Amino acid sequence: MQARQSAAASQVSDPGDAALQQEIIPCRVDQATFDGYKQVFRMEAMLDPEGYVKLRRARIHELEETIDMLETATPPQPIRLSGLQSTLEWVRKSMPPGPIYPPSEPAGLDPIIYYRLACLLASLETPIPFVEANKTNINAVIDAYRHGELKFHPNRVTFWWNGTLVEDLSYEEEGNFDYKEAIARWTETYGEGRLWKERISPPRKQL
Incomplete structure (x- = not known):
């Protein structure tokens, strides 16, 4: 495995466990190594690195x-x-030591962002009308995550229209949002399109 990133180490509840601090930091691995671990465990490691490890x-x-x-x-x-x-033997072969990401993704992102990227990329491979209609938005969100322009905020949601970030709201603001007025405004500015709401649920603790 290549050198791990420094992000997320400060989130460890036991700062005295140096090995744990290293193991929870996302690590880039080659594609064969990445594919060798079970997807369910790769995803769990990204959602709650400390609990998973x-x-x-x-x-x-x-x-x-x-x-x-x-x-x-x-x-x-x-x-x-x-x-x-x-x-x-199965546990060691199926469960990665900690959060890992493939060479196709940039270094330095939070574990939960790698998790969300995996979800979005998987959705693009699902041939259903909803995904087909939102490909422009989904690809724009993926690009924003990869470039660090979009980050994880547990109580915020972003709105995307025709691949453009049009709103960044708190959940309270979302509840009072005037969709009718906004959609008319976005359509006039960006053309006909679909609304995509991007949010990430807070990680669930495994321990």
């Missing part, structure tokens, strides 16, 4: 301790031992 550590520690015990157990339990060894 601690959970992975705990799973591995528990398996290793049980395997050590079974290796000297009397009477021997070869079937159970073999099963646990296979499970340990």
